[in-house]
Amino acid sequence: MQGYTELLFRDVYAEIFSGMDVAVSPFISALPEGRSKEREWNDVLPDLNTKMPVIPQMMGNVADDLVLLANRLYDLGHPVVNLNLGCPYKMVAKKKKGSGILCFPDELDALLERLVGGMKGRLSIKTRLGRHTREEFHTLVPIYNRYPLEDLTVHPRTGVQMYKGGPDLDFFEAMLPEITHRVIYNGDLWSLSRFRELSERFPSISDWMIGRWVISNPFLPAEIKGERFDEETKLQLLKRFHDAIYERQVARLDGPGHVTSVMKAFWVYFKDAFDNGDRLFKPLRRITDPAVYEAAVEQLFAGRPPVAG
Ligand SMILES: Cc1cc2nc3c(=O)[nH]c(=O)nc-3n(C[C@H](O)[C@H](O)[C@H](O)COP(=O)(O)O)c2cc1C
Known part of the structure; x- marks a missing residue:
């Protein structure tokens, strides 16, 4: 999470709490010619990320820039990188980045083809159901299925929904059998009882991503793994x-x-x-x-x- 879960936070978290397997970094913007902002790049340096494993996340929509960034990250020691197709904020989305590209499926397909084709490592994706409507997901899933993704994290809200309302669990449940990748569920996983509810409802899912609630309920990853605290x-x-x-x-x-x-x-x-x-x-x-x-x-x-x- 931008502005929250940078290295300083991840280090402190790992020193005090347990249960988290891996963190996805706040996104790194793919700038022209594979450049990146120094602060964002330093956040994922393997030599500094010794307390919690991290998967770097990229943000962008220019295939050449993303390929160069992904390959620089691979050379640095990151065999898997994540692509952000979920960011709902207008400033990002209006540039067809984050959730903003989800309503342009042909452009997304072309981007993924060039990105996956040019990457030395493996691609993981974080997505919302669509930019404007959940129905966009019907077109997106076959596109995602065409590529050899490491995994697909789904936050079942639309981009324009921002954080309002709940994740659309009924729609997510209906779409789940259509997805051929390992699916990671994300969204409003705030407590152990909520985890139990979701894991009973989605028995095929064994990977869970927690965003805001890792700050609101930092015990949750350990509790999910069976630890209890008074x-x-x-x-x-x-x-x-x-x-x-x-x-x-x-x-x-x-x-x-x-x-x-x-x-x-x-x-x-x-x-x-x-x-x-x-x-x-x-x-x-x-x-x-x-x-x-x-x-x-x-x-x-x-x-x-x-x-x-
Ligand atoms: C302030 C803020 C910054 C975020 N930054 C990122 C980001 O850089 N990359 C990303 O994939 N998700 C980002 N997210 C989204 C969260 O990772 C997560 O998908 C979302 O909050 C829903 O999950 P939750 O209900 O567990 O919080 C951000 C969310 C917030 C509120």
Whole structure:
């Protein structure tokens, strides 16, 4: 997740929690001539990603640029790279990138043909059901089936839906038998009981991708694998998680305003780790001074807020 699950987060997560097999990096833009932004490139350097395995994700729609980027990533030590066909944001989609290319199936097909044909490694894809309607998926699935993909992650919403409404589980269920690839389910997997519900409903699926809920419920991957935590342990781990993210952001960022704004973005999802998260987060929203922020967070945890179930 852009702005959230960069290397700093993945390292802290792996030091405190368990259960996660692999992370997909926030997307790396495929710039002309295979160039990439230094910050995005550094995020997936194998020498730095020693705590949690990472699959780099690419964003783009120019085959030559994507091939060059994928092959640079392969040479760096990444045999599998993921292509983002899910990003719903208008700024991306209007350039026919992310979910924006899903309503141009012929262009997508041509792109995949050149990309898969030119890549040294293997391609994995993350997709939504379509840009405008779920029915677009009827055209997309045969296209995906034509290529030797490593896997296909499906977030069963449309792009224009953004994050509104729920994932369309009925439609996903109906389409699942049509997909010849290993399918990874993604979307609104927020708790162990939700996991049980989904895994019972989709017994053919054995791989699950968690996005926002890895911040709101960081225990979930371990719980899925059978670990259990009492309330006290959860509270302590949440405090350690927060403090480690905060300390490393302080060390990394220039200027107090940057640190508090990054931490407030973290709280957008982290607040849901607590039963009354919105109320807890409210006093933090206007703080710009790190010393005031630190005191407010200490006070918040001292009040032993109930952890969400
Ligand atoms: C702020 C934000 C940034 C995201 N960045 C990415 C990204 O770079 N690549 C990607 O594949 N998905 C990205 N996502 C989407 C999530 O990976 C995931 O598909 C989506 O949130 C649904 O899953 P969830 O309900 O588990 O969060 C992002 C989502 C959010 C909210």
